[in-house]
Amino acid sequence: MKSLRAKFLSLGMALVLALSASGCAITTPAVVGSIGGVEIPAGIYLLAQYNAYSSAASAADLATGETADDVKAVLNAQCTGTIGDEEVTADGADYVARLTLRSLQHYAAVETLFDELGGTLSDAATSEAADQAESVWSSSGDLYAANGIGKDSLEAYLLNAAKATELLQLFYGENGQTPVTDEEYIDYLENECLYLDMVQLPLFDSSTYAFADEEQSQTIESLAEECAATLNEWATAEQGRSERFTSLYEAAMEYVPRAVEALGATMESAQALNYAGTQLMTPDDLVTYGDALTDAVAENGRNVWFTYNMGTAIGVLCAVDPLDAADLDSYKQSDLLTTMKQDELDQTLYEEGAALEQNLDESAMQVYKAANIKRTV
Secondary structure (H helix, E strand, C coil): CCCHHHHHHHHHHHHHHHHHHHCHHHCCCCEEEEECCEEEEHHHHHHHHHHHHHHHHHHECCCCCCCCCCHHHHHHCEEEEEECCEEEEEEHHHHHHHHHHHHHHHHHHHHHHHHHCCCCCCHHHHHHHHHHHHHHHHHHHHHHHHCCCCHHHHHHHHHHHHHHHHHHHHHHCCCCCCCCCHHHHHHHHHHHCEEEEEEEEECEECCCCEECCHHHHHHHHHHHHHHHHHHHHHCCCCCCHHHHHHHHHHHHHHHHHHHHHHCCCCCCHHHHHHHEEEEEECHHHHHHHCCHHHHHHHHHCCCCEEEEECCCEEEEEEEECHHHHCCHHHHHHCCHHHHHHHHHHHHHHHHHHHHCCEEECHHHHHHCCHHHCCCCC
16 A cells, blocks of 8 residues: 555646646746736747847946856846936846836837827738748747747737837828928938938958058049049039939049059949949938038038048048939938937837836746846757
């Protein structure tokens, strides 16, 4: 006859086997609560947390030999960065938690406001989200799956991003709640952006991956000065855009091959057209140059060609009035609204999300704690 202890052990083992067979022993929460009326699926939580971890790893003060793949090290390290408008210094675990919550609040605000404003996604937007999810999954699906994130969660996250894009129109578009006026567009173009015609004389040999030495750089800088002088000589007050393009491309075909020759290579003149063009540079583009580029434009004024070292090339540049380069409707049909208003919209969404009722389940989130993150498979 079995002892009482043996009976209990047998019963316990039978119970474990029964629960395992039915799946009950490994059940994990399907959701981690809600924000406002928006349910937060576990997959969305895990994806937000994984993205937050990546940001924390970049902000972490890691010891020599530690890397972003050392999850324990990152979560214990001191992280310093900006979360919203706040400069934050916190241990990695707290940093990840704060970024994760912020991301989920943004997600919930998008879902809430999109529904409140009667937003609808086009078939094209829906298909694009599905295609993006498929593409990401084909390259990184194993890693996402190892972190408990399914392709359906990835697609839901991308659909939420598509809704956020549509909210930009619902808020600031022509028929939105507070549409951007023509005057605001014009002011932004004239005072916050630069429209540049440019020829770029390369300082980098793409065939050998070698940068110009000092002598080569001086030769190319001299060619750039000559190119600018030539373009200024050709320029007239009556020149229209088509004439400017002709001058631009003729100069490129003349001077770019000579710059490439100075680097010890050769180029057909037709290929030089790839080094000429025009660009509207928004504040996001200009931040790369600090104040140097805008100062150079201010010094030279509009419709004057000048040279500017762009790092991998000497730019022969000419600033023009954006509204001479294209009409206002063309800018409206481009992505200019995003550049103008995306930060403002995001701030609104973060604030709206934080103001919603927070009903996240701490015990459910603990099941999916950041310490379980896998960086490799």
